[in-house]
Amino acid sequence: QAAKAISSPVPVxxxxxxxxxxxxxxxxxxxxFF
Incomplete structure (x- = not known):
């Protein structure tokens, strides 16, 4: 859980x-641009 939170800083x-x-x-x- 902690590793996933670190790898994904943005909440789902x-x-x-x-x-x-x-x-x-x-x-x-x-x-x-137009």
Whole structure:
């Protein structure tokens, strides 16, 4: 359990939120080029 927590600093519950944030940032960066 401890080793897994160290290898994965981000909680599993945050993955959906991080995915949405990454997509939003990617869209904003893409839009900034046009």
């Amino acid at each position: 519950e945050w993955y959906p939120t991080l995915a949405v944030v990454m997509v939003s940032v990617g869209l904003m960066l893409t839009a900034s």
